[in-house]
Amino acid sequence: MVRKPTSSRHGEAAGGGAAEEKERKGLWSPEEDERLYTHITHRGVSTWSSVIWFLDLTRLALHLRLRRSGKSCRLRWMNYLRPDLKKEPISxxxxxxxxxxxxxxxxxxxxxxxxxxxxxxxxxxxxxxxxxxxxxxxxxxxxxxxxxxxxxxxxxxxxxxxxxxAPEAASPPPPPIPARLPMFSCQLLDGGGGGAATTQSPPNAGSSDISEVSACGGNGGGEDSSRDYCFSGGDVDGDGDMVHLLALDDLDLLVDVPGLLDVDAWDCELYRADYSTSSSMSN
DNA sequence: AAGAGGTACAACCGCCATATG
DNA sequence: TCATATGGCGGTTGTACCTCT
Missing domain, CATH: 1.10.10.60 (Homeodomain-like)
Incomplete structure (x- = not known):
């Protein structure tokens, strides 16, 4: 369920006044959402993991005149505003x-x-x-x-x-993951041309220019091998589709997880990562 | 109809890791 | 190399909404 941010908590500071310069907390107002969403989508959502402002969310918040911390901006985007989020309840x-x-x-x-x-x-x-x-x-x-x-x-x-x-009598430990060239499975995430993903998106949800960014993603060098990328050619219907890539190492790990490797959800065609020739993965 | 209690979820807190100067 | 700033993440809290009595 998505609540309307109409609590008195956020209302008290939204209008300005003495608390004008104080950092706002609590629920986000629709105006704040719109400002953040518009800015990020215009700059390209994909820049999330590689781009300038990502490294300086405090400055972003200042730029948008959102009296919010950078952390709060990030959280709001990640948990609520991202166009690729599913809005329907967990099945x-x-x-x-x-x-x-x-x-x-x-x-x-x-x-x-x-x-x-x-x-x-x-x-x-x-x-x-x-x-x-x-x-x-x-x-x-x-x-x-x-x-x-x-x-x-x-x-x-x-x-x-x-x-x-752990001593799990019922299920044996997963087999060791052999070293190999990284490979990926690919899933197209519809950015909101239709379906539930856009039903509660803020204004401009259908006009984002995410797809203009030629490549994005990579998870910044953490140990986790799951990565999100989007490509200029990936957005078929111009609504900000993304391609979700799952490293094959993860496939090994997750092969027993029900529903995860569902053909409805995952195009199980494998793509060999070719960092040298693929401009899509150049960052 | 109203109040109490429960549920769901958004957001904050605090710690840790990493980047930067 | 160290200090500081910032982001990421899991745990927790606060509260709007729902259901029951």
Whole structure:
């Protein structure tokens, strides 16, 4: 559910006054959303991971005269404004995926979110905390079989290796990932030409110029191998489509996760990464 | 119809990692 | 090399909305 940001909390500072220069907190007003969204889409969303202002969100906030911290701007964009976010509720299938991934990866929500295009870490985390964990503790309390994830209860940030090493009689540890050339699976994320993704997007959602950026993405050199890229040629209908790339190493890891490698969601054609010739991956 | 309690979710907090000067 | 700034992330909180009584 998406609430309208109409609380008195944000209303009190929106009109200016004594608190004019103080950093605003609380819910975002539609005006703030629009300002941030317009700016980012005009600059190119893809610049998110490689571009200037990404490295200086404080300056961005100042530039937009949003009395918000840079962190707050980033959070708002990542969790709410991004055009590639799915707006529909998490499906049963996605819930299964979350459970499986949480079991596999622990509470590494950002990593889990990276495997689920259109979903944010915050969304997944909230979903887990409010529903799945509750459901599981209820099941455990009623004496039923512990559902997946129960073993992770006191394991806040277990990494995949730790999980694999955990005594899990039911499921054997994932096979070791052999070293190889990086390969990718590809998924086209519709930026909002139709469908639910745009139903609640702020103004200009359909006119973003994301696709004008020739290449974007890369996750900044972290250990996670999931990457989002968008390409100039990828936007078929001009509405800001993105191509989501999943490194094959992840495919190995996730092959047992129900729903994740669903043909509906993933085009399982593989693309060999060719950094030397592909301008799309040049950054 | 109204209040209480529960639920869902947006946003903040604090810590850590990384970049920059 | 160190200090500082900034971003990223998981945990947690606050509150709007929903359901029940």
């Amino acid at each position: 049963d299938r996605e819930a299964e995926t979350i459970i499986s991934l949480q079991k596999l990866l622990g509470n590494r929500w950002s990593v889990i979110a990276a495997k689920m295009p259109g979903r944010t870490d915050n969304e997944i985390k909230n979903y887990w905390n409010s529903r799945i964990r509750k459901r599981q503790s209820a099941a455990a309390g009623s004496g039923g079989c512990p559902t997946p994830g129960t073993v992770m209860e006191k394991e806040p940030t277990a990494n995949a290796a730790t999980v694999a090493a």
